[in-house]
Amino acid sequence: MIANRQEESSIDPSETQSPATVVQPRPVTNDGPAIVDLVIDDLRERAKIGEAKYGTKLQARNGRVAIVDAYQEVLDLAQYIRQEIEERRRADEIPASARRRVLYFAAPLRPTGDEIAAEVTGGHPTPRAEATSVNLRKAQRAFMRLRHAFPETTLIAPWISSVLSGEDDRDPAQREAGLVDACAVVERCDGIVLWGARLSDGMCREMEHGVRSRDLFEVYNMVGGRWQIALTDTHGMGLTDWYSRETSCHHSGL
Numbered sequence: 001m002i003a004n005r006q007e008e009s010s011i012d013p014s015e016t017q018s019p020a021t022v023v024q025p026r027p028v029t030n031d032g033p034a035i036v037d038l039v040i041d042d043l044r045e046r047a048k049i050g051e052a053k054y055g056t057k058l059q060a061r062n063g064r065v066a067i068v069d070a071y072q073e074v075l076d077l078a079q080y081i082r083q084e085i086e087e088r089r090r091a092d093e094i095p096a097s098a099r100r101r102v103l104y105f106a107a108p109l110r111p112t113g114d115e116i117a118a119e120v121t122g123g124h125p126t127p128r129a130e131a132t133s134v135n136l137r138k139a140q141r142a143f144m145r146l147r148h149a150f151p152e153t154t155l156i157a158p159w160i161s162s163v164l165s166g167e168d169d170r171d172p173a174q175r176e177a178g179l180v181d182a183c184a185v186v187e188r189c190d191g192i193v194l195w196g197a198r199l200s201d202g203m204c205r206e207m208e209h210g211v212r213s214r215d216l217f218e219v220y221n222m223v224g225g226r227w228q229i230a231l232t233d234t235h236g237m238g239l240t241d242w243y244s245r246e247t248s249c250h251h252s253g254l
Contacts, residue, residue: 019085103218104182104189105146105157106207107139108200110169129170136163142195155193158185175202183209191218199223 051057111131140160147155159182168174179202186192186206194203210217 100152100154101190101218102154102156102188103220104186104192104206104210105139105143105155106192106194106203107135107142107157108196108198108203109135109139109159109163110175110200110202111135112198132169136160139195146193146195156185156189158182179205182206186210187213190214190216191220193220193222195222197224 047057056062109132111134139157143155143157143160159178162178162181163169167178169178182202183206186209189210192207192210194207196203207219211219
């Protein structure tokens with residue numbers, strides 16, 4: 001399993017400790033933007049809103065008592081923060097059945113020259129469309145076998161239904177539209193399963209989009225036969241448990 005950031009601390013609903021007394025770990029450096037820069041941008045935007053609302057920028061000696069304004073804002077802030085803590089706590093109480101992990105299944109569709117030549121009929125290479133259909137059938141079989149092998153995980157592959165509905169992967173415009181749709185789905189998933197004999201350009205694009213879009217995004221690399229191990233050596237384990245034990249796939253190596 002791959003995550004592109006350290007998992008953030010969560011509030012355990014089973015604990016009775018008040019959030020006011022929770023001891024936080026030291027901050028970890030990452031590739032995110034500096035908060036001070038975000039605050040500066042927000043201050044500029046708030047200043048514009050204030051000027052539009054009151055007809056002037058905030059200045060000293062404007063006829064208001066600044067400490068009263070500040071105290072009222074602090075009271076509102078405390079309530080907003082406590083609201084967020086409570087909402088996160090309640091979200092953690094959602095039953096596991098309602099928090100199923102959803103993974104996007106990606107497989108190579110467009111055939112390579114070798115794959116076209118490998119599918120022969122009467123001694124002649126099959127047309128590209130037939131080789132594409134062969135890749136699609138292989139992906140369908142693998143998809144269904146993985147769904148049966150890992151029932152605790154929801155696996156989806158909307159691109160399969162798109163191709164079966166008539167989408168032509170050979171048409172650059174249709175292919176690009178399909179990849180845009182695929183990436184829109186990927187960013188809403190918890191991770192991606194990469195399957196097949198090779199990692200195609202489309203699969204790389206889907207994976208990279210997911211990693212960029214989500215703070216925590218799982219990548220299961222089953223390219224090159226590792227999926228066969230998953231199907232035969234689960235011993236009742238979930239996909240995450242199997243993958244953690246059987247593979248050493250790291251983000252830097254994909």
